[in-house]
Amino acid sequence: MSGGNRTRANGCLSSCRGLYTREVCSLADLAKVYSSAEIRVRVAFEMKLPDDDGLPTYDTAVSGRRRRTWTNRRRSRTLFRYVMISCILFVGYYITTIARNTHTNSTVLSISKLREQYTSCQALREVPSGPTGPRSFNKRWVNGTRSVFIRNATVWVGEPAPGTSEEDARRGVGYAWIKSDVFIDRGLIVKVASAINVKTLPTGYDVYDAKGRQLTAGIVDMHSHLGLGGFAGLGDDINELSGDITPYVRSIDGFNALAPEVQWIKSGGVTTSLLLPGSGNNMGGEAFVIKLASGKSSGREEISQEDMWADPDKTWRYMKMACGENPKSVYGKIGRGPFSRLGEAWEFRHALEQAKKHVESQDDWCRTADQFGVENMKEYLPSDLQWESLGAVLRGQVRVNTHCYTIADLESYVRHTNEFKFRVYAFHHAHQTYLVPEILKRAYGGTPAAALFADNSKIIFDHICTF
């Protein structure tokens, strides 16, 4: 039995427990529940109950099946009473079962595997926070890298002085260039103060005299395809154009850690980049934040993708999506879509619907395991790599960055965020956002930023010209 079946089974079960909060299982069905949990699952599946919130499911959408409405109140009330009784009986039965549960799973499932899977329930439910908190060293620090004492710099901290009101900060008040020294140790900025007393510093550091020059944090470019496009236009691993919906691919898999542009981009002060897949697909795939240091000449121990990961704890995941002109121009043919923005909206919603079902099936499994013991599970934790990353989007574990230009694109996408309850962190290119800030403010979970070009950029069709 697939994970999807399990979702609905548990959906039914929880509706019984939740009594009248939802549509209910029929008496006949419930009778079967008593006989066997396995039958219970199957019965419930056959009922094809809708999902938890008010959205029409994919199944209902394609089958045309409608929800039952409470038009006949008397019948409903009668039914309700039966349900009450049934559920009470059922709960009683189950409590007794649990109390007597000394025997092991009667099916052929591996208890140890079930237990192992159960431990991942915690990770599935977790929404990342941070990374924050004090550190004694930077995990990316390469042991042996010498400490540096940067003297006599003019420093821009990157935030307003402490005590600046939010209103002032928004007007740029409270920011300043300040005369300061900076001490760096174990890959961390350890001290930022004017005229640091060297006696307070640990021994064995290099001194760099900034001669009053200006010092900032490394530049962060949150939209880059470096190392994916191939040097001098040769080769291209930016877009996975095998299909329009590829949330399951990862930009890092195509990233060349030895790409020559890493060095020259860094020569412009860029130290961190968000490596995005291209905009040829509505859902382009997972993105990764890397630091632009690779190999021994950059103070690293190796040349590898893994070594360039900006956050070794991998706290957040990232994903690229794209609205509008590019996907339809890539895929749009008579009889094959998305042909228009209409089709793109469907592609988005259809994919999100699949991911939602996947998430619910896992959540139901975990919840059931919580309540009845993982040893009693009749199936393994549902797993589907195709929808795993998009599921993580719905779980709030992924920072989505979406290429959208026009009002139609922005508004449509904002609707998707509300329909499926996920957050978009930034719209990229976003040339019409300035005309419709109120639309952005309606996005689910918080107002997205706009990742812009100052006065334009080049026309190479946002990297879809090479196919």
Added chain:
Amino acid sequence: MYYKVEAYTASEKAGKILYDQGITPTYVSDNPVSNSQHVVFEAAKAYANGLDYHVALAGVTSASAELLGLGDRIGKIKEGFDADVVVWDSDPLSIAAAPVQVWIDGAPQFEKPVELKKPETQPITPDVELQEDRSSAEMSNVIFQNLKRNLLTASEVPTSKQKSNVIVTDGSITCVGSCHSELQIATSKKYTVIDLKDGYLTSPLIAFGSSLGLLEIDAEKDTQDGGYDDESFARAVDGLSLGGKQLKTAWEHGVTRAITAPSRGSIEAKGVSVGFETDAKSLLDVGAVFNEEVAAHYPMTLRAKSPSLSAAIGELRSKLLKAAKGKKKDKDEDPDKFSEDYYLKEVVAGKLPLVISVHKADTIASLLKLKDEVEEALNKSSHLSSKPKTLRLVILGGAESYLVASDLAARNVPVVLAPLLPFAQSWDQRRSLPGAPLSNGTAIDILLDHGVEVAVGVNEEWETRGLRFMAAWAWANSQGRLNESQALDLVGKNVYDILGLDVGVEVENWLVWDGNPLDIGSRLVAVGTQGRVTAWM
């Protein structure tokens, strides 16, 4: 800016407007669409376009870090943050700022960074006036007060400590200086008075090399004249489309003229270029076109292979040799006017320059050899006493031209760098120099050192509005090779000189800036062309 229809309503004020509405703007490169190396310059331009200075800088540091969920790890200089640090050779939001060293996780990234000699500067004092919206007005009689520098090419005057005035009568400059008597008359005649903080008077800028005037939206064919093919040899003047947003934007950024050849986009062009006023309304207006036939153009970029680059060069050589052999007096052999053969005759006669779009050093070398061969044929038949005939070859693009700088100089072949700062976007540009801290200068510095005549052109239309920035970039990193006038000449006088054109009447064609146009925070205040004045107040 208008590279696809979805971007046609874009505004360079977007960052400021969004921020005022509580939405965070960040600035990004989309590398390799634009070179991520210069993403900090996107923030600089955002500041110039009205976004708060600190918000703009946060838009490539702390704000971006926060959006990535790494706001407590990167993007700030604070205790406990990753030691990702840049020390800059000038304010990071100034034009041409470059790191002198970069650390990532505490490790220095450049073993022997090149540090350019630049004057020590203080951090930019943010100018809140850049945030103000301005509106334009047409006028003809104006007094500009507080002129600091007069950088008009022909009339360079030494900087005087005393600020002076510019008096414009019927659109033409009638006096620059203290102008006591003129000022009295002008005041009595109620001329409009525009008070400047630090006024600069310059010549207008010119865009050479783009499709400006033949293209409105890069990705939309309907908005374009169309490209060229192996057979065609069109005159751009026949396809000129005036009055669009591209041209309006160019004009509002001080680019009052453009020279454009039939184009496939970027520098690739074939046919005869036209020189025109960017604010012209109709081809038929008096003065709309200042030169109908500027130069003959051929492409020798990667896309020009037909079937190979060697074949393309061979074909051009054959055509030129054929034109060189033709007897002028034999009327039967005179080609039809407006045909390719006709223009090639003009080329070998030295009347038209031959502009080749090319980036790769090896191809440039082949073209120099071709020039030698054609000149040899031209001079074989001529009398010893007469002046040797030359092929007026011009290199447009020139990403790798610095590699053959001495050969270019020896043959007096000028280079129009388009763009000024290329990068290895394609194989024929792969040896582009990135500049400090990786290389000591870029192509322009090496070309200037060898005495090659240089101008800066436009690769794509969007770059037009940044022409003054490119002049400024060349100046800021020139380590004394260029003064301010010479830097502005890169996008003005040098283009005319290279193509053998007349600059036009200077007192009728001018720009007034508040602030040095070579600084990020200056603003164009007025444009004077052909007796008309538009001012922004």
